[in-house]
Amino acid sequence: MLHDYSLVKDIYIGINSKQSENRQTGGIMNRREFLKKTVQGSVVAGSSVAFGNFSSLLAAPPKSSAAYDLVAVKGGEPEIMFDKAIASLGGMKTFVPKGGKVLVKPNIGWDAPPERAGNTHPKLVARIIEHCLSAGAKEVSVFDHTCDQWKRCYKNSGIESAVLNAGGKIVSGDSEGYYQSVSILNGKRLTEAKVHELFLDADAFINVPILKHHSSSMLTIGMKNLMGVVWDRRTWHRNDLHQCIADFASYRKPSLTVVDAYNVMKRNGPRGVSVEDVVPMKSQIVSTDLVAADAAAAKLFGHEPGDIRHIQIASQMNLGQMDLKSLSINRIKL
């Protein structure tokens, strides 16, 4: 079945009253209902093409009163740096609706321990979940479509236990059945993708990549991390990878992107060969603007954002601000 996120949002708006009713009575809109609405909505789908694509507009993060476009932190432990960053953005309640479902998407791609920096730091993931829950989130789910064997990745990354201890849910991304076809209306090369249902279901989506060297995309940061919510990644690889990465970034913007740059893999990425590939940079970048977060992280790594082609393309597609000079940035040193 095909449906695109903008439609889903349309329908969400349309049935908003019913949904909040459900929530008040403690009920939730189940998937069947969700899909039914989606199908009903797809009749209206044709018309939305005529009016152009609303997906980026409607999927934009809630307008926050945050004083900064981007926060950069340095010199602390991952969870402490996040505490500082989120506080300066007005707290997690700015991004997470009360009673809402949250998806936290770290990088859990590899069967490697935290010190190898192949995956997002488990302490950071745990702290983000805690903030979501205390902001009133109903549930916080975590998954990744891993590259190595998924159970081993979840376990050895330390993320599975961190999530469970923090009160979140760890969910499998290892079966095609979890993924639903959607259209990427703004996509130039990538026009369709099978996307994990949690990504479609979530009221708030928090993207938590780790900054790493990457053999094919030069760097993997926020946009590249979104590849983990998609089933068929080979399609991207054989259809101009950088363009596809940028195309998918147009589908649904994260409410927040938190770049883990605590330990940074400087070479042999994205899997890494040994701990000798890792440098302790003790940094973190947090932004509502995915492209800005990637641009700042690229700078931190030592690259010009414009040299990373998918950042360049995303900027041209107006998906976010690559030029950091035009942003209000809060720089925190601990």
Place this chain on the structure above:
Amino acid sequence: MKFSRLKQIRLGISVLFLTLIALIFLDFRNIIPSSGVKVLLYLQFVPSLLNFLNTVAVGASGFIVAIILLVLFGRIYCSSLCPLGIFQDVIGFVIRKNKNWRGFQYLQPHNILRYSILILTLLLLISGTGFLLNLLDPFSTFGRIFSNIFRPVVVIVNNFIAIVLEPLGVHTIYRVRWAVVAPVSVVVAISFLLLIVWLSAKHGRLYCNTICPVGTLFGLISKIAIFQISIDPNKCKECKLCERVCKAGCIDLQNKTIDSSRCVACFNCLVACQKDGLQFKNIWKRGVFAEKEEKIEPERRGLILSSVIWLIGNTGFTEQTKKIIQSKATTIPILLKNPVSPPGSHSIEHFTSTCTACHLCVSACPSNVLVPSFLEYGLLGMMQPKMTFNAGHCNYECTICMDICPSGAISPLEVEKKKLIQTGVAKFIKKNCVVYTDKTNCGACSEHCPTKAVNMIPYPNPKNNRLVIPEVNPDYCIGCGGCEHACPTKPYKAIYVEGNAIHKMAQKPEVKKIDPTIDYNEDFPF
């Protein structure tokens, strides 16, 4: 009845063994620890014997214990330890319950058939192929039935439950991916299941006493067993109660004898007899027969390999054919000289001469890499697993297959050593690569490579785009198939693993120090 306890013990042990062995084949979540699997399968005769003949390891002495038990008590192995035998008892019990079952009758032994099968199996084994042994080995037959038929059923049920629970927010039961389907193995497994159901429903243990070469071999030895069941002609009233419960059909009341070569020591008759006419006692007085020992020398087998066979075995069934989206379809087909045998199997020769195709590793491999072969190892190696990379790649630090293999075909290695075993070498076909055909970056192969044997190097191009293309350094390659699995080109991959006929040691990945001088007080670079 003084013998009633014997049957109870037999029932207890057999139900326990059947349940646990069935569970290890159905354990799609890898819950049962490898060490437990090893202990559980220690006594399985054929895997243990092959393991011993090839490795002479202490852990492989289970078959000796089985023979000692046999010499002491007759074929209690067949009733209490053999999963296929117990499985037949269960099938027969369930089916016969629902009929007007009149009971078993004495059967004449099918001597010509059973000894022919045994001799043929041994002759083939001596001439260097375990093909018939693998096909008929009861443990492996049981494994194939559970791995190829019941495991998928369990996965379907699991996935159904998962789908039902997901809307309720329960994710502890998760959907599990399908294993790669190997049609030949499925057909063989179904055929044997049907044969066993039919024979056990109608004739009890006829399969064990006619077709199973282990049963026939054990029958020869059990003739000299110390403890045997015998009829006391003075007490027997020929009421036939014992004959009716004898699954083996080996109680001859006309001659008041029991064919000990076919008696599986289930002790049903002892419980059935109301007159104390049957005894389980030391019959040592009869005299001892010289025990024969067969010596088996595995010899090198010729490998029948051709591209056609390889293609039949690999494509079509393993991955759904989807439309080709890539702007340019790849043109150069992959021709494998050798299949890739699992790490720890030392060489294709060692592997094919030791593996009984029980498919335990196929069931257990969490990455779905191990798949029953078709003809890649040759006709006689049919169904022995090989590594395929359509569904996944061999996880760098995973050692499950070598930890559980009961026959020693895949022998255990330390993780650090496993990470250096070169099962095969990646071969790059530049003309199939996206970077060459489409002039766009890809690098999926290098991404997945755990040793960076596949490295990306600058690729000069007319438009001067920043392109990188893979380069393989075979010294570091271990043949895990990460590159082949990830390679997105269709219909032919641009990188694939060519099997090593004899496994080699790869070089340790190069580790250079990186200069980590970081000044945390330095300003942000933006």
